[in-house]
Amino acid sequence: MLGVVGLALPTAPAFLVSLGHDALALVTVLAVALLVGVPLGALAGSGPRWVDVGLAFTTDWIAAVPVVLLLAFVRPAGVSHLGGLLLLGALRSLEVAWVVRSALLRAAQLDTTWAARSLGYMPLTIFLNRRLPAAAGPALAHLALTPVWTFLLDSVGTAAGLGAASSERGLGALVARPETSAAVAVLAISAVVSVTIALHRLGQHYGLRLARK
Amino acid sequence: MTSARAGKLTFRRVFPRLLRLLLTLSAVVLVGFYGAANAARRPDSGWAFGRFPVFVNLAPRDVRDLSLSAMRAVARDAEPEAARGRAELLRLGGAALPHVLPKLDTLEPSVRGKVALALAPLALRMRVANADDVASPERALLFWSRFWQDRSIDFRPTTVRRAVERMAERASTLRRDDVIHADTYALEALVGALGRVSGPADIARVARLHSVLMHVTARGDALPREPSLDDARRAVRQWQALWLEEGADFSVLEGPRRVAALVTETQFGKWLAEAVLWRLGQAQDGSLVTARVLEALPLSALHVLTLLAVAIATAASSALGDRSAGLYQRMRARVAATSASLVASFPVVLTLALAIELVPGNRGVLELCAEALRRGDVNLMMGALLGLTLLSDLLVTVPSRLAAAAHVVDGDALDGDEA
Numbered sequence: 014m015l016g017v018v019g020l021a022l023p024t025a026p027a028f029l030v031s032l033g034h035d036a037l038a039l040v041t042v043l044a045v046a047l048l049v050g051v052p053l054g055a056l057a058g059s060g061p062r063w064v065d066v067g068l069a070f071t072t073d074w075i076a077a078v079p080v081v082l083l084l085a086f087v088r089p090a091g092v093s094h095l096g097g098l099l100l101l102g103a104l105r106s107l108e109v110a111w112v113v114r115s116a117l118l119r120a121a122q123l124d125t126t127w128a129a130r131s132l133g134y135m136p137l138t139i140f141l142n143r144r145l146p147a148a149a150g151p152a153l154a155h156l157a158l159t160p161v162w163t164f165l166l167d168s169v170g171t172a173a174g175l176g177a178a179s180s181e182r183g184l185g186a187l188v189a190r191p192e193t194s195a196a197v198a199v200l201a202i203s204a205v206v207s208v209t210i211a212l213h214r215l216g217q218h219y220g221l222r223l224a225r226k
Numbered sequence: 227m228t229s230a231r232a233g234k235l236t237f238r239r240v241f242p243r244l245l246r247l248l249l250t251l252s253a254v255v256l257v258g259f260y261g262a263a264n265a266a267r268r269p270d271s272g273w274a275f276g277r278f279p280v281f282v283n284l285a286p287r288d289v290r291d292l293s294l295s296a297m298r299a300v301a302r303d304a305e306p307e308a309a310r311g312r313a314e315l316l317r318l319g320g321a322a323l324p325h326v327l328p329k330l331d332t333l334e335p336s337v338r339g340k341v342a343l344a345l346a347p348l349a350l351r352m353r354v355a356n357a358d359d360v361a362s363p364e365r366a367l368l369f370w371s372r373f374w375q376d377r378s379i380d381f382r383p384t385t386v387r388r389a390v391e392r393m394a395e396r397a398s399t400l401r402r403d404d405v406i407h408a409d410t411y412a413l414e415a416l417v418g419a420l421g422r423v424s425g426p427a428d429i430a431r432v433a434r435l436h437s438v439l440m441h442v443t444a445r446g447d448a449l450p451r452e453p454s455l456d457d458a459r460r461a462v463r464q465w466q467a468l469w470l471e472e473g474a475d476f477s478v479l480e481g482p483r484r485v486a487a488l489v490t491e492t493q494f495g496k497w498l499a500e501a502v503l504w505r506l507g508q509a510q511d512g513s514l515v516t517a518r519v520l521e522a523l524p525l526s527a528l529h530v531l532t533l534l535a536v537a538i539a540t541a542a543s544s545a546l547g548d549r550s551a552g553l554y555q556r557m558r559a560r561v562a563a564t565s566a567s568l569v570a571s572f573p574v575v576l577t578l579a580l581a582i583e584l585v586p587g588n589r590g591v592l593e594l595c596a597e598a599l600r601r602g603d604v605n606l607m608m609g610a611l612l613g614l615t616l617l618s619d620l621l622v623t624v625p626s627r628l629a630a631a632a633h634v635v636d637g638d639a640l641d642g643d644e645a
Contacts, residue, residue, distance in 0.1 A: 073246050086257050089261065
């Protein structure tokens with residue numbers, strides 16, 4: 014709410030504006046990561062082999078370079094602010110996809126439906142009721158760390174002189190600037206940690222509900 | 227289930243891993259080079275190949291295109307353009323003659339004289355004429371017509387290569403003059419004849435070729451009277467660098483060479499050639515890239531391993547909070563889940579390691595990479611990126627293996643890649 018106020022008011026303090034930018038980034042990145050990452054991970058963990066191989070290769074490739082450097086490489090291509098956020102979302106979705114896929118493979122090791130599957134029979138309900146809830150916990154825990162993730166990328170990118178990942182006016186960039194006071198930095202870090210904890214609690218709640226089903 | 231025990235090295239495991247590493251390296255190098263080439267656009271980057279396209283050159287220009295274009299510029303009345311054309315003809319030197327002289331007859335008489343006069347300084351450099359022979363447009367035209375009638379047969383690759391080989395073996399005024407008469411047409415053969423430098427005979431050869439190269443290109447610094455091994459090597463490197471940068475300006479791109487030029491006459495092609503020729507080349511400040519990267523790698527490895535250890539230890543200790551039974555299983559499950567997350571979030575681990583390296587005194591390969599990108603130092607950036615990719619590929623196996631080992635089921639385990 015405070016972030017929305019920060020974006021709406023032209024005379025809002027820098028902290029509120031940064032909070033608004035971070036909120037915008039968080040919503041976009043989370044939405045893309047959920048919409049793309051979870052289905053992709055589900056496909057990689059239980060679908061065609063080529064999806065798994067493709068995801069493994071892409072993760073290998075992305076894992077070789079820090080995200081801030083990767084973003085600095087592609088930025089000259091003229092990525093807009095929204096494009097940058099979507100790119101961040103895509104990178105996050107790859108991470109989420111890998112977590113979901115790993116959780117599904119682990120769940121498959123303990124799965125009691127092997128007899129049905131060995132006959133080539135894989136009803137969607139087994140997948141939805143048994144496998145996917147098993148992957149929900151790790152995926153939601155991973156997604157809950159998104160505010161810290163964007164904050165970290167913004168602050169390290171700014172401090173390293175490579176540019177902020179999500180927004181030059183985000184909390185991470187604000188903290189990395191030398192003129193920012195210690196009080197504002199502590200406030201910014203507290204805000205990021207609070208949002209992360211809130212998301213984690215939300216994730217735990219929905220994770221438990223899914224598992225009970 | 228895998229048939230081989232987890233952790234055992236088998237061809238079935240190693241081959242796909244190597245293949246993936248190769249693909250990863252290729253992808254990282256391509257994307258990284260795009261960023262590096264863009265960063266090198268700044269004027270103080272020192273990147274010598276900025277005038278080429280980044281990855282594909284659809285219209286590579288060779289000596290034929292350049293010399294005809296310079297000839298047309300000389301023919302124009304506009305003075306700045308004509309002056310540029312004259313300078314370009316002189317730079318292209320003897321290599322331009324087989325393309326310019328046969329075309330003289332196709333030009334208007336007044337233009338013919340202009341072009342012939344523009345080539346006059348070249349005739350003096352080639353030591354084939356004196357100042358009187360080329361003093362006026364008419365005399366210059368007459369001189370060049372006769373020259374081409376008498377000497378066109380000498381402007382053939384095999385003839386020039388033989389002349390250079392003879393001169394490289396033993397210097398004499400006659401042999402030296404044979405090469406100087408060909409001017410830059412002999413540049414490719416001269417650079418090729420420099421070869422490796424490992425002993426006194428090589429130093430003597432380089433000294434002989436170096437003076438001719440200086441004469442035909444009007445570039446470079448003279449070697450000391452008794453050059454050392456390092457002097458000779460430096461000279462060889464300087465001429466190889468010149469050929470790498472401007473080689474196509476002095477040679478004809480035909481057939482397969484023209485097809486290859488689509489890639490070789492690009493920034494990426496030039497960097498790749500430089501990387502292969504000089505083991506990743508030199509940074510902006512003249513230091514060796516390989517040495518700097520190898521020096522910085524262990525520190526980055528230490529930073530990444532510390533972060534991984536902290537994350538895994540935190541995950542394992544978080545199980546202690548719950549006092550119910552099955553502590554070991556709980557710890558194993560948490561380590562497995564965290565390790566899987568760490569594999570997925572490895573770029574974030576690398577970003578954290580970069581944050582550590584931003585603190586003075588902690589400079590590893592990550593900060594080296596970031597610094598090179600800021601400065602637009604392509605060679606250093608690419609060298610650091612290659613080192614970083616190999617390091618990441620090695621270190622990511624730690625959480626990957628941990629995740630696999632934590633899921634041993636009935637004495638068998640998931641492969642590391644499956645964790």
